[in-house]
Amino acid sequence: MALHSDFTRLPIAHRGLHSKGVPENSLAAFRAAIEAGYGIELDIQPAADGTPMVFHDYDLNRMCGDEGFIADMDPEDLAELRLDDGDEAIPTLEETLREVAGQVPLLIEIKDQDGRMGKMIGELQDRVAALLEGYDGPVAVMSFNPHAVKALAAAAPEVTRGLVACGFEKESWPMLDDDSRAELASLSDFDRSGAQFLSHDWRDLDNPAVAELSGRGVPILCWTVRSAEEENEARRVAAGITFEGYRP
Template identity: 30%
Template sequence: MSRHPYLSHEGPVAFAHRGGNLEAPENTLAAFEHAVSLGYRYLETDVHCSADGVLVAFHDSDLQRTCGIDANIADLRWAEIAELRVNDLEPIPRMIDLLDRWPDRRFNIDCKSDESVDPLIELVEQRGLLPQICVGAFSLKRLRALRTRLGSGLLTSMAPAEIAALRLIGRLPGAQPRAAQVPTAAGRLTVVNERFIANARRAGVPVHVWTINDAPEMHRLLDLGADGVMTDDVAMLRNVMIERNVWSG
């Protein structure tokens, strides 16, 4: 298994997906605050870029679902975004706000747009974040740009094409550290099973499964040997890990 500093953790990793969204709106400081209060060390979030180059912790490209506004993040300046409220309750934070609030936590950052690549690279370089982050993207082009420019010290998740290669042939090209961050299934196709876990073990790749909000499924995946679970229900996952005597928050 890779010894990247981000992965130096005893037992399976519990990820607070978008901070968890049962106690507070997703990807807000209040959501992450709740997860941290429960002992979570690994916080998963997403980044988009404002029109004036500010990275914000936000999942969707548009504001309709969470803020009820017919507008795109990329079309608004940070000063405008700062006035909005998620679910009419909590402001949208900048990525730098999360890092400043919890400098000792580890962040899983999903780079959601091409426009976010340059600001994210700049932030990582300015803050020296490589030991405490894993960066993901569904776009292989985006991942390749991040890997090339940030170098071999960057841990990334894997694009769908890389997951398919790991699933089918059990190996990956290149030596850069990676994590298989995957759903249990893609449509009718099962992704996480004994074979996939075994292939990942041989390739030295940890398997982190998203997004699991059911206790029996959490137990099943941990029994299979998953190295981490991402959840919206941070209290539930914590309780499952405490029950299994693997909680180390």
């Protein structure tokens, strides 16, 4: 299925429209995005039993002040934690789908479960696919890991899927060797993964591989712009933006 036009018509709020007192990837941030008329980008990590949880990091320290890892905890225990010392809990994807209910476009990123963008991805994309059965509204799923994108295409061919990418600089991706970083940055896995759109780091939109995909008619989204100036530059290439820290 082609990428819904709302993903380029509406700016997408990075991890929801979060702000002071409204934590990222919380139901409150998603409600704020809906009220403001923005789309929503969110991240998925698995709980210990595989339940898709809406959470960005692998560990719980930054957002919950806990030294554990989200994949080691059951959903019931995660439900007791609070985001940013506030009132908001870590939502499940199921809860989030009920909350959003097709009101705005929903861009779901499945975080890499291999650790090095390899094939050991587990079943997270299958669990996400199952939850999206019958979901009524514009939705797309993406991942940095091309193997996860390919597995999603097999599990749910009717769900729009995309590849997330960037320049894969060594400083930001120390777990990858030079060859892996170069291959990922070249976007050579785009077609093999079955991706239907690209969400690319706005700072690397001059990558020739991005231009090649755009020339073929592939929808290009970008992340994460943080000012009107950055947005103006990004929109020279990207049809849609994921934003944070200002209002487009």
